Amino acid sequence: MKPMLLALPGAQAFAARLAACLPYETGELEIHRFPDGESCPRFPPAVAGRDVLLVAALDRPDDKFMALYLAAGVARELGARSVGLVAPYLPYMRQDAVFAPGQGVTARHFARLVSGCCDYMVTVDPHLHRFHSLDQIYTIATEVVPAAPAIAAWIAANVAQPVVVGPDEESGQWVAQVAALAGCPSTVLSKVRSGDKAVEVSAPAAQLLAGRTPVLVDDIVSTARTMIAASGQLQRAGGMAPVYVGVHALFADDAYAALQAAGPGRIVTCNTVAHASNAIDVAPGLAAAAARLLAARG
Incomplete structure (x- = not known):
């Protein structure tokens, strides 16, 4: 079966560009918003046994990441063979050290969340300063595409x-x-x-x-x-x-x-x-x- 390419909200235009470059099947991923603000992803049929590639726009990430996290989890629950992530912009790379008392290295915590829900990830030119590669904080396979x-x-x-x-x-x-x-x-x-x-x-x-x-x-x-x-x-x-x-x-x-x-x-x-x-x-x-x-x- 062909892999399935699905866009998170805000990433539809970029997903269309990817689809033009890949022999993948595309589908519509619905993110239902309940009145209290919670999200519920709904996948198209026939996810079981297939490789799923999610495309996410992660600028202003705090409003967008939960939908991605839940979508990756639901894809696995529905039997997806693998869940990949295309994140053209990778957030939470700036805080790669403790700059003031009481802070933490949030880049590590964000990396742990992504590594826990996806099998691999590709991105473009992340802000690598004190970390020399994504492998230092991500435990999944990653590839950085240079711009x-x-x-x-x-x-x-x-x-x-x-x-x-x-x-x-x-x-x-x-x-x-x-x-x-x-x-x-x-x-x-x-x-x-x-x-x-x-x-x-x-x-x-x-x-x-x-x-x-x-x-x-x-x-x-x-x-x-x-x-x-x-x-x-x-x-x-x-x-x-x-x-x-x-x-x-x-x-x-x-x-x-x-x-x-x-x-x-x-x-x-x-x-x-x-x-x-x-x-x-x-x-x-x-x-x-x-x-x-x-x-x-x-």
């Missing part, structure tokens, strides 16, 4: 004379990879953050910007303050209006409007989080990764 090839292809096709700019030291290796794939130079700025929305960024070398369009690339765009600070430095250094490229378009509060006001040539993101700025499709890479992990199960 760099898709981003580089977009830059090469859409930006004339680009120079890829990383907003901070953490982005160095990643930015160098994007630039190499796009066939252009790169540079990395340094950042000092003094609060959630207070960021200072170093000035770039003016000679590197001469005649080139700076492309600011970052993984998670949440408050956008890092990109805004970097944009100011680039424009003060005499560069052209930068193009902004982000992987995960979280855009908290007024972040998108603030970034638009910073004067970019264009704001572009991958479709890991549904947003008006989505222009780079990472679904083919996730589809291939999910197929590999399922095949490895035998």
Whole structure:
């Protein structure tokens, strides 16, 4: 029997992109909401004995994870052979250490929940900082799909004379990879953050910007303050209006409007989080990764 691909609420559009890349059967997963706010998943017929692949949009995860957790559990209860998860954006990776007394490493606790309900998981560029790989906290098979090839292809096709700019030291290796794939130079700025929305960024070398369009690339765009600070430095250094490229378009509060006001040539993101700025499709890479992990199960 063919595997079955099912979307959680909010992930239908991305699931449709995956379905175009996979020879899976698709179905409709209904999440019934009771008046008191509880959820009850209802699967289409013929789940027993089949491999089920759930697709979940996990930005703003606290409102979405319970539906995923229950859906994975009900799929097993109905006799699913395996339950896989495609989570284009993987949350709860930021709190990878104890930063203040009384806190915990919530990344570990979230990983335990996902590992307890799914058999394998694929995602795009999780925020790996103090953890070097997902294997350090997840006990299920995982595969990380890099966004760099898709981003580089977009830059090469859409930006004339680009120079890829990383907003901070953490982005160095990643930015160098994007630039190499796009066939252009790169540079990395340094950042000092003094609060959630207070960021200072170093000035770039003016000679590197001469005649080139700076492309600011970052993984998670949440408050956008890092990109805004970097944009100011680039424009003060005499560069052209930068193009902004982000992987995960979280855009908290007024972040998108603030970034638009910073004067970019264009704001572009991958479709890991549904947003008006989505222009780079990472679904083919996730589809291939999910197929590999399922095949490895035998």
